Amino acid sequence: MVDNCLLKERILVINPGATSTKFAVYDGETLLIKRTVEHFAADTSPFVKLLDQYEYRLRIILEQLAVEKIDLSTFNAVAARGGILKPLKGGTYEITQEMVNDLREAKRGEHASNLGAVMAYGLAEFLKIPSYIVDPVSVDEMEPVARISGLPDLPRISLSHALNTKAVARKVAKQLGKKYEEMNLIVAHLGTGISVTPHKLGRMIDVNNPKEEGPLSPDRCGGLPVGQFLRLAFSGTYTFDELKEILNHKGGMYAYLGTADIRKAFSMAAHGNEEASLVLEALSYQVAKEIGGMAAVLSGQVECIILTGGIAHSEPIVNAIKSRVQFIAPVIVIPGEEELEALAFGTLRVIRGEEEAQMYSV
Ligand SMILES: Nc1ncnc2c1ncn2[C@@H]1O[C@H](COP(=O)(O)OP(=O)(O)OP(=O)(O)O)[C@@H](O)[C@H]1O
Numbered sequence: 171m172v173d174n175c176l177l178k179e180r181i182l183v184i185n186p187g188a189t190s191t192k193f194a195v196y197d198g199e200t201l202l203i204k205r206t207v208e209h210f211a212a213d214t215s216p217f218v219k220l221l222d223q224y225e226y227r228l229r230i231i232l233e234q235l236a237v238e239k240i241d242l243s244t245f246n247a248v249a250a251r252g253g254i255l256k257p258l259k260g261g262t263y264e265i266t267q268e269m270v271n272d273l274r275e276a277k278r279g280e281h282a283s284n285l286g287a288v289m290a291y292g293l294a295e296f297l298k299i300p301s302y303i304v305d306p307v308s309v310d311e312m313e314p315v316a317r318i319s320g321l322p323d324l325p326r327i328s329l330s331h332a333l334n335t336k337a338v339a340r341k342v343a344k345q346l347g348k349k350y351e352e353m354n355l356i357v358a359h360l361g362t363g364i365s366v367t368p369h370k371l372g373r374m375i376d377v378n379n380p381k382e383e384g385p386l387s388p389d390r391c392g393g394l395p396v397g398q399f400l401r402l403a404f405s406g407t408y409t410f411d412e413l414k415e416i417l418n419h420k421g422g423m424y425a426y427l428g429t430a431d432i433r434k435a436f437s438m439a440a441h442g443n444e445e446a447s448l449v450l451e452a453l454s455y456q457v458a459k460e461i462g463g464m465a466a467v468l469s470g471q472v473e474c475i476i477l478t479g480g481i482a483h484s485e486p487i488v489n490a491i492k493s494r495v496q497f498i499a500p501v502i503v504i505p506g507e508e509e510l511e512a513l514a515f516g517t518l519r520v521i522r523g524e525e526e527a528q529m530y531s532v
Pocket residue numbers: 187331360361362363364388430431432433479480481482483484506507
């Protein structure tokens with residue numbers, strides 16, 4: 171049971187994912203509780219759109235807080251992972267009605283994190299406290315040259331795991347006794363989606379948008395041979411929505427092996443499935459190739475390479491990537507993600523007046 175003494179820095183942190191909602195309560199830097207609620211297909215299938223899960227997911231959080239006997243009136247702020255908003259520079263943003271409207275309309279695309287700010291704002295309005303997002307997936311600090319694609323109508327877009335990526339980059343900088351804003355480094359976030367970002371003096375100057383570029387991931391295609399994809403799209407085999415689902419949820423390793431779980435894929439390989447071995451090798455190969463490309467973006471001035479995300483728990487994948495990229499710079503491994511903490515700390519900086527919250531403009 172959690173002490174309900176009235177602190178001024180109690181933050182509820184919400185991080186909605188595709189199949190789970192993670193949430194936590196912080197008193198200042200101190201983590202009070204952290205929970206992950208899995209959402210099974212049977213529970214979420216009645217909802218047509220992701221945003222329709224708003225009440226369902228919020229109710230689960232409120233029920234759990236009640237079980238923990240955490241009084242809602244003791245919260246001073248709500249923080250959430252920000253979704254596919256307008257292109258924004260990194261930082262902490264106050265959630266506004268305009269931001270919520272943009273996320274509800276999903277103008278720039280659907281993503282589980284779109285739910286975060288909507289849930290945080292709804293609850294914070296009720297409690298009459300502020301709500302914030304930190305480093306949303308649409309952080310865009312790309313240099314003009316990185317936006318050129320090869321067709322003027324299709325500029326490259328900055329979408330990434332910015333929250334975890336910047337958090338681990340700051341953490342490593344601190345460990346090395348430096349400031350993030352003074353370092354050049356590359357972060358490969360290896361999750362269900364994979365994004366590789368070169369950071370130049372605190373800015374993410376390029377990135378492979380995991381929804382359409384870069385390495386194959388557990389369930390996303392990454393970059394595809396575009397001519398063949400065009401023929402497939404017009405073959406009549408699939409509808410637009412089916413192809414979109416393949417690109418983002420049923421592509422990559424899942425398309426080859428029928429699983430998006432790296433551990434299952436290794437078990438298949440261990441039982442003699444040669445395709446599983448090859449696809450796992452391809453995943454590491456493609457990540458290494460992307461890191462190599464981003465090293466060129468930084469003109470070879472790379473102080474370290476960070477591997478993070480769930481797949482960074484996998485020793486064989488980490489070793490395979492390392493063996494191809496450690497000639498560039500030392501490789502540091504930070505498995506998993508630090509998103510809840512990054513949200514809490516980003517919000518704390520604003521509550522403490524160490525940083526001013528940025529405003530989302532329409
Ligand atoms: N201990 C582990 N060993 C090997 N692979 C693991 C381990 N833990 C998780 N993974 C793999 O990591 C992947 C999921 O990573 P993660 O949990 O970071 O993704 P996510 O949060 O669902 O999505 P994203 O990071 O793209 O937002 C899965 O393919 C899973 O099999």
